Amino acid sequence: MKTIAFITVLSIAFHHTQLFGQDGNTEIIERNMEGHIFRPKQLMPTPENIGSLKLPPGFAIEVFAEGLGKSRMLAVAANGAVYVTDRDQGTLTLLQDSDGDGKAEIKKVLAKKDQLHGIAIDGDDLYLITVNELYKTAIHPDGSIDSLLLLVDDLPDGGQHGNRTLKIGPDNALYVSVGSTCNACIETNKENATMLKMNPDGSQRTIYATGLRNTIGFDWHPQTGELWGFDHGIDWLGNDEQQEELNKIVEGQDYGWPFVYGDGQFEVHHDPKNMTHEEYAAKSVKPTLLYDAHAAPMNLLFYTGNQFPGEFNGDAFVTMHGSWNRAEPSGYKIVRVRYENGQPTRIEDFITGFVTADKKGQFARVCGLAQHTDGSLLVADDAHGVVYRVYYK
Template identity: 50%
Template structure:
């Protein structure tokens, strides 16, 4: 569906509401002249923007052998199913013994999978935790940390890989709204890091903890905003050699097919990444003006811009730096990112695993790593990807919560 016309600033908020139903969408043109002309610095003049909206969900096909055979990986790599029939698998974690843990937010469970004979296929499956809307998982100092929408839990890990009774550490994270997919990890500083997405597509947040990454002590105390202006950074991690924190942020919807690009940001303490006012390479969001007397130009000056951008609407999810020994050496310390795939774009993008190539500790480009989940001439798919983790044996695991499959990529 497509609509084209110009609208005054006073209608932008109403249009945004309609956009949520797929009826309208704010579409913005590239180029400095556009922003200088149509985005005034005060409310004395109207703001106008072109509207162009699409809703397109590819049809769903099964993860059949025939479809899986269509998946493409680089030369020398193979892709197989590590496990299937595992509900709606989301985030992955792997312990030192090679046990694989996966969350199922819809079912409210954490499942443990084991490949005891090392053939690349999980033989055992066991539910090891029941937590409503559990999503993020992280293993730290022999304990499993789990985060739901409002809560953070910790559980002891038993010798057989099962978990003890979860203990609640935090109970008052902000409500989820549009982005309830919390993730968690511990950094080199031995602090707990939590992602808290925005409640909306684009809006000033009344709760300062929304659209942030939070940092706390391992017991959940002393929680503070580490970085803000991050619409929804689900995948994040520390570069293995530099120790710098990197994260993939979701771009704003309803800005057209090619905006807002997804962002790879170096996450720094105290930094503001611009959402909802500034996005991408320093562009102004016409739907939300900075509050008070702050102008767009002033907000841009205090915004930290991304190191790299990626195709808009790809929907980046988990990110994992490669520290295994199975893959060729030039993969070491690069990041793998699950791109879940678009829904409000005229033709689908994403639905793949991409590699962020780092040189001297800095990202320089993205490359496709696993593709082929879009089939039937871009009209159908058989996988929307979420979790990524490096297995103990050096293979790469990732989840599809559409068909309940965990895939394994190995190097011959």
């Protein structure tokens, strides 16, 4: 069986000294940083590997569809039609489980656009997004769609983070996550590293929040209506820096990137304009919770169904795609964010085992999430083109 050899760990040491002048005083900050490059060996999603996954008692996981290239983002229409994007091929594929056995018998490519990634559904309207373009189409009762209507063609260029995602908010506005072009830099386009807000027709586009390096996964809490997103931390700060950030995203707020991260640490390679790092930290919003550095949160979804036990309602699921620049891999799992009274209290494992016990091999890089009409959870793996179905027995 063909596998892809894992990359030998590459360690790179950095020594950085920077001077800060404040009120006539000079502060010397020195940092020794060490970076690593390591990816576990890619294994196949065999029945044995899938059977080794660890889930909470009463839960099960099975293959809903496969052979989907590099399946990324998911959305489910009210009629049960499932849509999945493949960024590399630029495709939108329809999946349908006609007989209700938990497996998709129908798999049909409906549209193709270069670097198609994000997807959102609002009633019979389906929205798709590439790096620079936003499209809209209509869903037919049989799951097919109309031709794509171009709404926006001037979103910022992608650079390092071109994976746009979008959702319709409780206010019926369209929200679009636009990542940074770089690891840590001062952007020339003010719309990079932001959450954008616009009308469903693409008009009246504004910056909703800024200082967000790459918040691919975001959703609104079903009880409070508050917007939450999981932001990717800066790379090359070491194995355990920067941790991934769970933020309550509030209109008009700045979340610190690239100058401030975590609980107020400074990214010393870049200086804020006309203020100190301390002053910038005071005006930016700190994350509510932190998670393992480099785990790479990809999608965030609040559970609102009734197929899972009631205690899961109002909690969030997050796919952790998995690290590449950490000596020991982090991520490669699905986590549950526990909420109490509308606020997150802790993050715990939900499904683990996609990476082997010795952490040298993995058979899935989990990505998109969607709640099916029956309340089960669909999960996309972009390493092998599999969509999994998670359900409570």
